Every structure is written in C-alpha cells, then in structure tokens.
Amino acid sequence: MDDNDNRPVFVNQPYHAVVPVEATVGAPVTKVTAIDADLGDNGRVHYDLLRGNGDLFAVDLLSGAVTLRRSPRGLDTAFRLVVTAYDGGSPPLSSEAEVLVTTVDGSQPRFSQPHYWARVAESAERRTPVLTLEADAPSASSLVFQLTEPAVDSMFAVDFTTGVLYVAGELDYETRPRYELMVSATDRVTGSMTSVPVTVNVTDVNDNAPQFERSVYNVTASEAAHPGLKLLHVKVTDRDQEDDQPLSFRVQEADGSESFLFHMTSDGSLAVTSYLDFEQRAAAPAVEDVNDNVPVFDRASYACELTELPSRGQFVTMVKAHDPDPTDQLVYRIADGNDRQLFYINRRTGVITVANIRAFDESPQYQLNITAADGIHHTYVPLTVRLMPANKHAPAFEKVAYEVDLSEDVASGTPVTQVKAYDPDRGPLGVISTRQRLDRETEPVLKLPVGTYAVLCTGVISTVKVRLSDVNDNAPRFQLAQYRAVVAANLTAGDVVCKVTAYDSDEGDNARIAYSIFETEVSDIRKALDIDSETGEIILMQQPNQLGEQFHPPAVAVTRARLGT
Structure with missing residues (x-):
C-alpha cells in the first residue's frame, strides 16, 4: 500500500500572465500544473486560490486553470496570487506557487510574450546580445526600453531603442546561475508603459582548473612494492565539476611523457604500475608548465569584406592566435570598436559573426581591436571590416x-x-x-x-x-603552277595563244590584278608574244613560221595595283 510521502510539485514555474482590461468574465488568465509521485488518491492533485484577489480571480479545482471572476477595468495593474496544490492523502500534503498577473489596456505597449527566457554562457563577454524583446505600441510610435529592476551588480543592460538585452558585466555561474529581471517598454508619444519579466539562466563553462588540496606531495616507495599497490591518495576539487562526473588524472615524467612506473586510479590514488628498481631508476616528479609566453596572432592585421545588408549570425571572419605554452587556453574578445554590438566573437574559436543588424549605419567600414588572452598575458590585433554595397540593381x-x-x-x-x-x-x-x-x-x-x-x-x-x-596583306596566286600551249600553224598575229588566271584574297583595289611578262634578261620575246594586263590573255605578235623550232615561252608575272611587282 502506497504511503502519502510526496508533496505535489509545481512545474513550468515561474507563472506570469498578461490580461487585457477589456477581458470579460470567465476569460482565461493562465494555468498552473503540479504533479505528485504518489499513487491513487495520494497522488490526485487539487488546486485552490490561497491568497490574493479572490474576488477577481478563480482557480479550477481539478485543472488548475486561472480565470476572471469579473472585469479588471479600473483596478490595479499588477496582482500577486498564491495558488496551493494539495493531494488526496490523509492528512493531505500541499505546496504553494506564486502567480503574477499584469493587466494592460489598449493604449499600453504590448510585449510579444508574457515572460521571456534566455540562456547565456558565463564566458560571454561584455555587450554580448542575449535576446531581443519585441513590443508593439498602439500609437505606432517608437518605444523606449529600460530595466525597471536592474540586475545585481549591473550584469545586464538593455538597448533603449532596439530592445536588445546584452551582457554588461563579468558573469560567473559558480557565484550566481540565474537572474530575474524586469524590462519596461514606454511609448514615446503617450508615455504609457508596460513591463515584462525576463529570466536569464547562466550556463556553466569549464573555466575553473581542478585544484589539489596540497601543492606538493611527498611519498616513499620500496623497490619491493608490487604493481597495483596504492601509495598515496590526493583530494582534488573543481568548481565546474558535477558531483557525478569523475575527474581524470595523468602522471607525468619530468620530460612531460606519461609515466610507466605509476598511474592514478579513478578515486585519486597514486598506484604502482610496474616493478621498481632503485639501482636503475629513481622516480622524478612531474614538471608543471609555467605560463611565460605571450599569445601571438597568425597575422599582424586582419581585413575582410561584408555586405551592407547582412543577416544576424552571418559569418564575418575568423582570427587565430597561438601560445607556445601547451596548457594555455586562449580567450578571444573584441576589446574596442564594437560599441553598438554589431559583431560577436566566439571566445574559444575566434569566429566573428554579425550580432545586431539594426545598428548598422552609413559607415563604409568598422575598425575593431581583437584581443587574445591566456589568463596572464594578452595581445591585440586590428581588424578592418569593409562594407560592400548590396547588389540591389541589375546592370x-x-x-x-x-x-x-x-x-x-x-x-x-x-x-x-x-x-x-x-x-x-x-x-x-x-x-x-x-x-x-x-x-x-x-x-x-x-x-x-x-x-x-x-x-x-x-x-x-x-x-x-x-x-x-582590308589591308593589302596577300600576294596574288595563279590557279595553276604551270601553263602549256600549242601554237597552231594556221594562227596569225593578234590571235590568243592561251590565257592565264590568278586570284587575290584581298578585296577592292588591293585585289585588282595586272598581268605582265617577266624577263630576267633582255630579249626579243616581246616581239613574238605579249599579254593583256587585265585579262591575262597571251597574244601572238608574229606569224608562227617566224618563231623558230626552239622557241621557249616566257614567264608571266602578276602584280597588284598598289603592291608593285
């Protein structure tokens, strides 16, 4: 039989609700939910309004739904209700939860959510955007955002024009893992104001090194010690370490190599790994690295280009530094030039992205100063981000x-x-x-x-x-390499013996061809034959019986009007 040993537990806390003043009777406000690990009647949960404005609000006995009993017009703008959840045990066990209700009228700005939640790593640098609060003004005018309940030690701030909530201090998960803020939006025209709760959970990062209880341990081991013998137990704490996550250990030699004589067990005990021999080897303590080197960037300066219409989260560039000290973890930050939180740098990787697209102005470029630090030393490098015109027009x-x-x-x-x-x-x-x-x-x-x-x-x-x-860059060419002709006995002076033909690839006057008889020595050939300079026809100038039997025909040359021979 089940014992009633578990109280109801409320889930999805905290509870916040926004109700318009024009809401009517029965209008839903919010709903609370509790669970009980017991069985039967012991685990059956009922709800009741324990304190606060029972004349205005009602809580359903079975469902936990909160509704209006009457219109909230003309009443206060903020209400604190305490709802109790009790089980069916005998005697019953109960738990309480607070419900915050805010009323708004038609003239007040309205946030897009009744309650904002956000997470941010404890390693986030100052001016890192956390979330953007969005609200609408009935007058269609711009709004002014501000923290009505500033964060402890000014860890957060809000941009009064964009509503961007950003980190303003050095967060530490181990000191405070959660912040409850209240942000207001004020209409610039009417002056009406609305507030909204914001919960920021700080997430843990591995930023704390394990700490030994003592800085030096001395132990003596006999060379007769057998493998597996535990010589010493050390106690180590880590502020980042969860209780159920064990630490890992490593035993080093003086040169940094892993020891083959000793090892650490999971419970923090130094144990013998192999047989010891005093005459051959004396165990030496591990050497701890000293942070004596300054980080160095891979470049003396960085420059990149970015469209003037970027999107949030868009990659800009990446900076990279190295540190000769092997145990150092470098942390990157934007030290200067990022007053409007335009850019965000991943502190571990050095990747820079666009953070706030609303704050870009007409500046053609932005000058940032990037720093890399190893915990003691730091170095700087300049980064120039040039804005390129967005391609909004076709040529x-x-x-x-x-x-x-x-x-x-x-x-x-x-x-x-x-x-x-x-x-x-x-x-x-x-x-x-x-x-x-x-x-x-x-x-x-x-x-x-x-x-x-x-x-x-x-x-x-x-x-x-x-x-x-055209230019005259081609010589005339004969159609045939050689022409042969037979002079018939019945021809007379003035008859055509044969015709030669040449062509030229140029055009116009550059292609006009003139024919002539070419002679290398002075002779009487022109008395026997002649050539028409335009047609290329070779004409007989004497009777055939006057030529003689050993007559040798002449060579024919062609010329162009502008080229000469």
Missing part, C-alpha cells in the same frame, strides 16, 4: 548593339571600342581590346556577345559587331 547597357570598323592589321592589345553598362551598385563597366592578330580573309565580320552579370541579379546581353577593313 543595363547603354545600347542594345554596337557596330565598329577596324583595320585587320592592328596590333594585339589595341582597344576596339568601349561598351558602356551602368550599375548603380558598381558604376560603369567595359572596354574591349584585341588579344591576337586579326585576319579579314578568314572572318570579315566578328560578332561578339557581351554580357554583364551581378550577384543575385540577372545578366544582360549586348552585341558588338566588328567589321574588319
């Missing part, structure tokens, strides 16, 4: 298409034309130049698609049409 070309005339013999690197595209985010763009020799005969017209692209914007295309003008 546009001045023209849909461009046409350019260019000589084919221009040198590589010669500017061809300038295409103008304008982007309000980046300014004018674009100069086109040649990269190699051009050849009109291979490609007389070049069509170049030109595009502009911007991050997150669609690119635009324009076309540049380049017409290459």
Whole structure:
C-alpha cells in the first residue's frame, strides 16, 4: 500500500500572465500544473486560490486553470496570487506557487510574450546580445526600453531603442546561475508603459582548473612494492565539476611523457604500475608548465569584406592566435570598436559573426581591436571590416548593339571600342581590346556577345559587331603552277595563244590584278608574244613560221595595283 510521502510539485514555474482590461468574465488568465509521485488518491492533485484577489480571480479545482471572476477595468495593474496544490492523502500534503498577473489596456505597449527566457554562457563577454524583446505600441510610435529592476551588480543592460538585452558585466555561474529581471517598454508619444519579466539562466563553462588540496606531495616507495599497490591518495576539487562526473588524472615524467612506473586510479590514488628498481631508476616528479609566453596572432592585421545588408549570425571572419605554452587556453574578445554590438566573437574559436543588424549605419567600414588572452598575458590585433554595397540593381547597357570598323592589321592589345553598362551598385563597366592578330580573309565580320552579370541579379546581353577593313596583306596566286600551249600553224598575229588566271584574297583595289611578262634578261620575246594586263590573255605578235623550232615561252608575272611587282 502506497504511503502519502510526496508533496505535489509545481512545474513550468515561474507563472506570469498578461490580461487585457477589456477581458470579460470567465476569460482565461493562465494555468498552473503540479504533479505528485504518489499513487491513487495520494497522488490526485487539487488546486485552490490561497491568497490574493479572490474576488477577481478563480482557480479550477481539478485543472488548475486561472480565470476572471469579473472585469479588471479600473483596478490595479499588477496582482500577486498564491495558488496551493494539495493531494488526496490523509492528512493531505500541499505546496504553494506564486502567480503574477499584469493587466494592460489598449493604449499600453504590448510585449510579444508574457515572460521571456534566455540562456547565456558565463564566458560571454561584455555587450554580448542575449535576446531581443519585441513590443508593439498602439500609437505606432517608437518605444523606449529600460530595466525597471536592474540586475545585481549591473550584469545586464538593455538597448533603449532596439530592445536588445546584452551582457554588461563579468558573469560567473559558480557565484550566481540565474537572474530575474524586469524590462519596461514606454511609448514615446503617450508615455504609457508596460513591463515584462525576463529570466536569464547562466550556463556553466569549464573555466575553473581542478585544484589539489596540497601543492606538493611527498611519498616513499620500496623497490619491493608490487604493481597495483596504492601509495598515496590526493583530494582534488573543481568548481565546474558535477558531483557525478569523475575527474581524470595523468602522471607525468619530468620530460612531460606519461609515466610507466605509476598511474592514478579513478578515486585519486597514486598506484604502482610496474616493478621498481632503485639501482636503475629513481622516480622524478612531474614538471608543471609555467605560463611565460605571450599569445601571438597568425597575422599582424586582419581585413575582410561584408555586405551592407547582412543577416544576424552571418559569418564575418575568423582570427587565430597561438601560445607556445601547451596548457594555455586562449580567450578571444573584441576589446574596442564594437560599441553598438554589431559583431560577436566566439571566445574559444575566434569566429566573428554579425550580432545586431539594426545598428548598422552609413559607415563604409568598422575598425575593431581583437584581443587574445591566456589568463596572464594578452595581445591585440586590428581588424578592418569593409562594407560592400548590396547588389540591389541589375546592370543595363547603354545600347542594345554596337557596330565598329577596324583595320585587320592592328596590333594585339589595341582597344576596339568601349561598351558602356551602368550599375548603380558598381558604376560603369567595359572596354574591349584585341588579344591576337586579326585576319579579314578568314572572318570579315566578328560578332561578339557581351554580357554583364551581378550577384543575385540577372545578366544582360549586348552585341558588338566588328567589321574588319582590308589591308593589302596577300600576294596574288595563279590557279595553276604551270601553263602549256600549242601554237597552231594556221594562227596569225593578234590571235590568243592561251590565257592565264590568278586570284587575290584581298578585296577592292588591293585585289585588282595586272598581268605582265617577266624577263630576267633582255630579249626579243616581246616581239613574238605579249599579254593583256587585265585579262591575262597571251597574244601572238608574229606569224608562227617566224618563231623558230626552239622557241621557249616566257614567264608571266602578276602584280597588284598598289603592291608593285
């Protein structure tokens, strides 16, 4: 049979509620819940309003729901209720819980939550954002936020314009793990005010080294000691260590290596690992490192770029320092330049992120001073964060298409034309130049698609049409390497013996061909034959019987009007 040995326990505390003054009878306010570990009637929980405004509030016997008995209009704005939860045992056991109720009217600012909760590590540096309180003003004006019940020792503060609650002091989980704050929002126009409770839980970090009860231990062991013999028990405490989490131990030699003669057991006892030999080895004490080195950053200075419209938590950059002392744990902080809490640095990794996007102004860059500390020594390094224009506009070309005339013999690197595209985010763009020799005969017209692209914007295309003008850079060529002709006996002077044909890849006057008979020595060949300079027809100038049997035909040359021979 179960004994009634457990009291009801309230869960989800503390209880806070906000009720509008226009709420009617029966309107829900909040609900309290308690549990009882006993069985049967001993574990059946009932609720009752023990103290505070029983004429205004009612508590359901079975569910714990708190409701209104009548309208709160015209009454106080804050109420403290004490609700009791009791079980069905004989005699019954009970527990109490406090319920805070605040009433607001239509002219008062209203927070998005009746109670804010937040967690922050005890290692958080000053001005680290904890949470953002959000409230709306009926007048649509801006609000002023402030702490109505300042934190003990000014550990927290709130930005009066943004509602960002941030760390203002050095937190210590071991000294105080929880803070109960009250923040108000005041309408700048009407002056009406509303307050909201804020609970900040400080989380523990491993910032306390284990402490031995004594700084030096002396022990004598016989070389006859057998392995497993416990020689000494040490007592160690750690303010960060939970009671159910054991500490780990390590026995070191003088050179820092792990001892093979002794080891530490889980209960803190120094025990023998292997057989001892006085003549061969005397055990030496472990050497503890002394913090005698200053941390050094990997760079003399840091610089990075960030869009002018960043998002909260966006990565900015990472700083890195090292310390020759192997046991030192470096801690990074933003020492200067972060008055508006724009940036947050992870104190262990050195990763810097965006913390408060509302506080960015028109400054083109921010200068921060970063420090790395090992507990005794610290060093600084400057960080420049340059804001880059956000890509809010797509570029546009001045023209849909461009046409350019260019000589084919221009040198590589010669500017061809300038295409103008304008982007309000980046300014004018674009100069086109040649990269190699051009050849009109291979490609007389070049069509170049030109595009502009911007991050997150669609690119635009324009076309540049380049017409290459001809230069006289090609020699004429005969269609055949050699021509043969037979002079018939019945031909007469003035008849055409044969016709030669040549071509030129240039155009216009540069391709106009003139034919002539080429002679290396003076002879009478022109008395026998001649050539039409335009058609290339070779004409007989004498009767065939006058040529002779050993007649050798002449060589024919072609020339261009502007090139000469």
